[in-house]
Amino acid sequence: MNNDKNTKLKILIADDDKDIQLLYEEGLSSDRYEKRIVGNGNDVLKLYKSWHPDIIVLDITMPIMSGYQALGKIKELESTGDIKKRAVIIMATAMSDEDDIMDCIKLGIHGYIVKPFSYKKISNQILDYYYKNELR
Template identity: 30%
Template sequence: MQTAASYKVLVVDDDPDIVELLQYNLTREGYEVSVAENGKKAIDVAQSVKPDVILMDVMMPVLDGIAACRQLREMGDFRHTHIIFLTARAEEFSEVAAFEAGADDFITKPIKPRALLSRLAAYARRDSQQEEQEKVIEIDGLRIDRNSFAVYKGDEKITLPKKEFELLSFLAATPNKVFSREELLNNIWGNDVYVIARTVDVHIRKVREKIGENHIKTIKGVGYKFNTD
């Protein structure tokens, strides 16, 4: 079972005061903490320590957080790492860009340590629950293996980032049931994680690009369903 003591967290920010604040609170809670001052250094440190969670600023010198996230997601070792952006930029376009790059969450500054710790605990709980769901879903020409986070379409193996995989497997577990964006946000990201409804649309589009357009159907004005009709 995932706990704080078994979680590795990489803190990436060019503001030493924020790094010190987060490192202090996370270490006190039992997390194993590494730090980096920019996106380029974050990639180097991540390859060394293999963190479970990366808390990363967006605006940084050398390599910004969006670019660093995109590069990490392209590496096989970090497809399922939780990447949470920390930023003072609260505009919606910044949030959409973050999720387009592969982020799991988006937290605006100033950071409230207790709220952040609660959010990390929620990720640990969901990871633990998913570890217990050792089953394979076979549906509509797809085989969705929850153990390996892999999707097979015939003989082709399709590897999805963690949130895309969770979204697909959640919909496929109850085929033809329509879920609203709010229901999908609550079940995939959790009640204690703030993301906009557009996040679901971004992830659905990415899943469709990889597995085909026909599996997930949009129900206009309502939400989405895994389609077997």
């Protein structure tokens, strides 16, 4: 994890909704973040291998590869040792069904965000999950 206070947190966000992408842009506009926003799970996997983010935010429902599928591939990469630096993984969902949220937790996520969300609060939500999980 990224422990240097002067180093920017690398946040990789996957969401195919352009309006939601703009909310992330506005909510994570601080100089303390370096962020990349992509529209599908395939792009997440490519950047996870090459860019090594501290935090990954995955939308559950995306074209090409869903957040569930991307999470499975990420866990596979981590278990084989192909990824040396693990990221805190947060799922974003428009579904507030407790069963869906519990399914995500069972898959090994560190937190979840229910959409729609306020761009003013998104930074704090993501940072809360990051700092709660970086000490593990």
